[in-house]
Amino acid sequence: MIPQNxxxxxxxxxxxxxxxxxxxxxxxxxxxxxxxxxxxxxxFNRVLPSFIKAQGREPKDRHEVRKVMTKDSYYxxxxxxxxxxxxxxxxxxxxxxxxxxxxxxxxxxxxxxKGSLTLNPNVIVPKYHDAADxxxxxxxxxxxxxxxxxxxxxxxDRGTYIYSMGGLGxxxxxxxxxxxxxxxxxxxxxxxxxxxxxxxxxxxxxTYWSTKETGTEFHAIDVGAPCLRYGHARAKAVGGxxxxxxxxxxxxxxxxxxxxxxxSHILLHETSVxxxxxxxxxxxxxxxxxxxxxxxxLPQVFGQNPLEGFLWEWEIYNNNEHxxxxxxxxxxxxVAKKAGFDPAKFKIHQVASSWEDGQTPYSNENFTFPVYVxxx
Amino acid sequence: MAAEKKDDKKPVKLPRTAKGKxxxxxxxxxxxxxxMVLTLMGELSVMRxxxxxxxxxxxxxxxxKIGDVENYELSEExxxxxxxxxxAYIARVLKxxxxxxxxxQQQGDGMNVDLAP
Numbered sequence: 001m002i003p004q005n006x007x008x009x010x011x012x013x014x015x016x017x018x019x020x021x022x023x024x025x026x027x028x029x030x031x032x033x034x035x036x037x038x039x040x041x042x043x044f045n046r047v048l049p050s051f052i053k054a055q056g057r058e059p060k061d062r063h064e065v066r067k068v069m070t071k072d073s074y075y076x077x078x079x080x081x082x083x084x085x086x087x088x089x090x091x092x093x094x095x096x097x098x099x100x101x102x103x104x105x106x107x108x109x110x111x112x113x114k115g116s117l118t119l120n121p122n123v124i125v126p127k128y129h130d131a132a133d134x135x136x137x138x139x140x141x142x143x144x145x146x147x148x149x150x151x152x153x154x155x156x157d158r159g160t161y162i163y164s165m166g167g168l169g170x171x172x173x174x175x176x177x178x179x180x181x182x183x184x185x186x187x188x189x190x191x192x193x194x195x196x197x198x199x200x201x202x203x204x205x206x207t208y209w210s211t212k213e214t215g216t217e218f219h220a221i222d223v224g225a226p227c228l229r230y231g232h233a234r235a236k237a238v239g240g241x242x243x244x245x246x247x248x249x250x251x252x253x254x255x256x257x258x259x260x261x262x263x264s265h266i267l268l269h270e271t272s273v274x275x276x277x278x279x280x281x282x283x284x285x286x287x288x289x290x291x292x293x294x295x296x297x298l299p300q301v302f303g304q305n306p307l308e309g310f311l312w313e314w315e316i317y318n319n320n321e322h323x324x325x326x327x328x329x330x331x332x333x334x335v336a337k338k339a340g341f342d343p344a345k346f347k348i349h350q351v352a353s354s355w356e357d358g359q360t361p362y363s364n365e366n367f368t369f370p371v372y373v374x375x376x
Numbered sequence: 377m378a379a380e381k382k383d384d385k386k387p388v389k390l391p392r393t394a395k396g397k398x399x400x401x402x403x404x405x406x407x408x409x410x411x412m413v414l415t416l417m418g419e420l421s422v423m424r425x426x427x428x429x430x431x432x433x434x435x436x437x438x439x440x441k442i443g444d445v446e447n448y449e450l451s452e453e454x455x456x457x458x459x460x461x462x463x464a465y466i467a468r469v470l471k472x473x474x475x476x477x478x479x480x481q482q483q484g485d486g487m488n489v490d491l492a493p
Contacts, residue, residue, distance in 0.1 A: 019422040019425035023417075023421040084410065091392070144417055317401055
């Protein structure tokens with residue numbers, strides 16, 4: 001495995017823990033590069049012909065593909081192994097974090113650095129977040145196992161690195177890099193005094209932003225307290241400058257027209273249709289005139305063929321990403337319009353991912369991340 | 377989500393199982409068997425890495441050279457010990473198959489399996 005950057009808050013694995021994590025990573029690389037591609041010949045050589053023979057036509061959408069592909073023995077075995085590999089990620093990481101938690105809690109207290117942390121125990125974790133543990137991370141991003149807990153954040157930091165097979169870069173900040181590069185290409189001269197990142201978890205992306213846009217006051221919100229505690233400590237450890245607070249992106253306590261940009265990095269697909277509308281409404285309220293909303297997220301179903309559409313939805317049914325299903329077909333232009341944005345100023349951009357070849361579990365093609373952009 | 381009071385003497389136990397319905401891929405038993413196989417696959421890899429570390433440290437500290445492991449020659453006595461241990465190991469791992477074979481052979485109604493070649 002490509003080494004991840006160490007920092008003070010990083011839960012360093014011991015010999016066997018590191019070896020176990022390396023194995024999970026290498027197993028997932030193998031699944032992605034050597035096993036998953038077989039889904040295509042399995043479909044075109046036997047699943048599709050047998051469907052055509054029975055129905056006299058090709059499957060009309062991803063749902064019909066799903067009905068037949070999930071019965072194919074090759075696909076079943078890949079899918080079952082992929083699911084297991086996901087569970088093995090967390091299992092391999094939790095050992096290190098659990099063992100070192102008392103030390104990590106002490107380190108977090110002693111760290112000096114910039115930024116702030118404001119928690120609000122009255123924040124209710126929304127149902128779309130609490131119904132199932134996202135990505136199978138046990139306890140998800142919000143469960144405290146001890147006072148001032150930050151374990152969920154430490155587990156997330158290492159777990160997502162292994163999940164992406166190092167694809168997000170050694171600092172695990174690839175999504176932040178992608179979105180900031182996009183922003184600076186599109187809006188080279190935009191002056192940003194204040195920025196807000198919604199659904200930041202451990203703030204990997206916003207912390208990266210804060211090291212590049214040093215004249216900007218960065219705020220970041222999430223509902224999960226242990227991730228925010230870890231994120232604040234991590235930001236200090238890597239020289240970031242972010243003001244974290246525990247808030248739901250659907251309704252924040254920031255004043256109207258108080259931000260130049262509002263961002264999110266893969267937040268929307270973890271929320272519901274109603275929540276996405278509320279989040280867009282809130283973005284509109286929070287932006288100054290001329291301010292920019294940017295949500296980097298996973299692809300929608302539009303433009304995908306039935307097989308591709310089906311494969312992209314593996315995470316919905318197998319990795320506790322149930323709410324991604326709601327984003328797949330949502331008319332976001334309409335959502336933006338309802339929120340108050342001028343339809344002429346809403347655009348969906350496709351931004352190249354920095355993931356390396358053969359390291360994507362979803363598709364045999366290099367994929368892009370859509371960025372949903374609106375200017376107030 | 378209710379956090380317990382911090383108690384330094386009691387180690388913290390983090391959650392280990394994700395909330396949410398687990399899909400069934402083959403059937404409940406086969407799914408569990410697959411998980412066991414993959415876990416063992418991982419643990420064997422961990423063991424091999426650890427052995428590799430031990431060999432490299434031994435060479436570094438002058439105990440023996442990694443090449444000595446490759447060139448190790450079995451004495452008759454060690455060969456016998458290993459052969460017996462291997463047979464017992466195989467029998468232990470394949471016990472469920474042996475149990476089924478035993479049951480088949482005990483039926484005694486003309487369905488006895490003749491294992492002679």
